[in-house]
Amino acid sequence: MKHLQLLTVFLMLSALSYGQQFNQSTNPVINPINNPIDSNEPGSQFNGQEKFRFQAGLITQLDSIIDGSTVANDLFNFNNRWFSIGRLNTGTQEVYGLRFQLPQKALTFGYQDVNDTNPRIQWIGTGQDLGNLEFRVADDFMSTNSDLVATMRNDGGTVFAEQNLSSFTDAKVGINNSSFAKALNIINESGSIGVDVFQNNTNIINTCYNATIPEGIKGQRNIGYDVSVNANSSENIGYRARVEGQANFRFGFQSSSVGEGITNFGISGSASGADNNYGIFGRVSNTSGVSNNPGDFAGFFDGNITTTAGFFAPSDQKLKEGVNQLEFALEDLMKLQPKTYNYISSKKINLAEGKQFGFIAQELEEVFPELIKEISKPVFNEEEEVKEYLEYKSVNYLGLIAVLTGAIQELAEEVDRLKETNESYVVFSDRLEAEEMERLRKLAYQLE
Numbered sequence: 427m428k429h430l431q432l433l434t435v436f437l438m439l440s441a442l443s444y445g446q447q448f449n450q451s452t453n454p455v456i457n458p459i460n461n462p463i464d465s466n467e468p469g470s471q472f473n474g475q476e477k478f479r480f481q482a483g484l485i486t487q488l489d490s491i492i493d494g495s496t497v498a499n500d501l502f503n504f505n506n507r508w509f510s511i512g513r514l515n516t517g518t519q520e521v522y523g524l525r526f527q528l529p530q531k532a533l534t535f536g537y538q539d540v541n542d543t544n545p546r547i548q549w550i551g552t553g554q555d556l557g558n559l560e561f562r563v564a565d566d567f568m569s570t571n572s573d574l575v576a577t578m579r580n581d582g583g584t585v586f587a588e589q590n591l592s593s594f595t596d597a598k599v600g601i602n603n604s605s606f607a608k609a610l611n612i613i614n615e616s617g618s619i620g621v622d623v624f625q626n627n628t629n630i631i632n633t634c635y636n637a638t639i640p641e642g643i644k645g646q647r648n649i650g651y652d653v654s655v656n657a658n659s660s661e662n663i664g665y666r667a668r669v670e671g672q673a674n675f676r677f678g679f680q681s682s683s684v685g686e687g688i689t690n691f692g693i694s695g696s697a698s699g700a701d702n703n704y705g706i707f708g709r710v711s712n713t714s715g716v717s718n719n720p721g722d723f724a725g726f727f728d729g730n731i732t733t734t735a736g737f738f739a740p741s742d743q744k745l746k747e748g749v750n751q752l753e754f755a756l757e758d759l760m761k762l763q764p765k766t767y768n769y770i771s772s773k774k775i776n777l778a779e780g781k782q783f784g785f786i787a788q789e790l791e792e793v794f795p796e797l798i799k800e801i802s803k804p805v806f807n808e809e810e811e812v813k814e815y816l817e818y819k820s821v822n823y824l825g826l827i828a829v830l831t832g833a834i835q836e837l838a839e840e841v842d843r844l845k846e847t848n849e850s851y852v853v854f855s856d857r858l859e860a861e862e863m864e865r866l867r868k869l870a871y872q873l874e
Contacts, residue, residue: 484512492529505529531557541765675812681812720817723803728803729776735819739824755832761793774805774816787819794829797822 448496486508493505502508510525523536533549535680538546549559558579576586585594594600669676671732683690693707708724743749757808765786769777791798803816 483838484510484514486514504532544801551580680810706781719802721804721815726803730778752828752832755829756836757791759829759833762788774814784823785821787821790821791819794825797825 446602447453452536452862458490477874485511486502488508489508492507495501495506497505506527506529508527510527512522514521514523514525519539521534521536521538521545522540523534523684526533532549534546534548537547538548547559549557550555554776558577560574561576561578562572563575564570574582574588577591578584581602583594584602585591585602587594587600588604590602592599601609611688615655665679667678669678683692693706695706697705706725710722710724761787765784767782767784768780769782770775787798799820799822801818801820803818804812805816807813
């Protein structure tokens with residue numbers, strides 16, 4: 427029995443010894459990935475082809491030979507398919523993490539150096555093989571089908587979109603929103619500034635969107651959107667919006683200021699320091715550059731308007747053609763019917779209160795149709811959405827200044843003519859008795 431036991435132990439030790447002789451992990455392992463160990467020994471358990479490498483801190487597996495290499499030292503190169511985990515020497519430094527090597531492209535996860543603080547995801551390639559990094563999600567363990575969530579391009583741009591990635595080719599960050607109520611929602615609960623952007627490069631346009639300050643956040647100054655552009659260029663723009671496409675209503679910029687306090691500003695603009703400064707500049711036109719449509723205005727104010735300086739309209743001779751002297755102004759002016767009136771109370775339009783002085787547009791239109799304009803005013807609901815349009819006639823009261831001036835000039839000419847012909851109407855004779863002269867003076871009139 428003892429002899430049988432000794433024989434069994436001997437056979438087991440011999441088998442282990444034989445296995446260790448051809449186990450690649452027992453042979454010397456050369457660390458650099460482009461210099462694998464030679465495994466072409468006859469009788470090798472891998473039949474002359476290396477499959478694994480083992481050493482302290484590193485495991486590497488050869489998955490497929492793509493380039494037809496037969497020499498062991500060429501198997502683990504950048505043309506074949508292999509994977510590694512652990513501490514991998516890349517020739518110039520050691521990488522700690524995972525590496526998935528495909529022909530002429532690779533993906534690594536981990537730390538580029540043992541002293542690095544930040545981990546990294548890095549994909550490697552050349553030319554067109556570099557590709558982009560995709561972030562996908564799937565709900566089936568047995569299928570390769572997945573949904574694209576985001577794409578990080580090899581030029582540094584990132585696109586959050588499921589489709590239409592080509593639309594964001596020139597964008598550093600792109601968002602294609604098709605299933606969310608908001609494409610971007612920024613909430614800064616630790617401070618009062620939702621977005622604060624500073625850019626000091628040349629010829630840069632800065633934009634960012636939808637900054638929200640949560641209810642309850644209080645401070646001396648809460649800013650939902652704040653952009654600062656400090657650059658040397660031909661044009662600096664703090665905010666630019668362009669709205670296009672098929673839509674019933676388009677708003678290039680919409681703002682409202684509502685709540686208790688001292689003062690609310692819907693829009694506040696200021697400009698200084700340049701040769702030409704415009705606090706607020708508005709323009710509207712059609713393809714020909716001019717618009718007379720009832721709903722086209724460079725500025726439309728539903729309420730009172732005031733200015734601390736003057737109001738100026740273009741009147742330069744170089745801007746005019748077909749200039750003619752105004753005639754029969756007094757005759758036309760006598761056809762007007764000045765009125766006093768009160769405006770109705772309406773939620774669709776803000777009208778002045780109290781007694782008003784002016785004209786009825788329909789009556790004035792019969793004499794001076796050029797001074798009347800059809801207006802189409804949008805009416806908003808509580809959600810700041812356009813629900814209908816209010817149409818009415820308006821009067822260009824400034825245009826009446828020329829008519830009034832012409833009428834006064836015509837009236838002055840008539841007065842001068844009467845002065846010149848004064849003696850023709852009042853005749854005195856020394857042959858009249860004193861009593862008759864007194865009676866004539868009472869019945870006649872005299873122009874001084």
